[in-house]
Amino acid sequence: MFFAFIKNIGGPELLIILVVVLLLFGASKLPGLARSIGASTKEFKKGVEEGVEDDDAKSDSKED
DSSP, rough: OOOHHHHHHHHHHHHHHHHHHHHHHHHTTHHHHHHHHHHHHHHHHHHHHHHHHHHHHHHHHHHO
């Protein structure tokens, strides 16, 4: 239900969101904010991959 809202976001809406974020955080803090979001995303993906590997290892040991 929530994701139906996200599908309807177009170019003008993204531009408005970008302007609001720029006003809230200021131009000087945006690069740091983007860096921290990127690092968080990288850590999340790493954790998901490790979880999948752990699940595979556990299922392999149960089959023996």
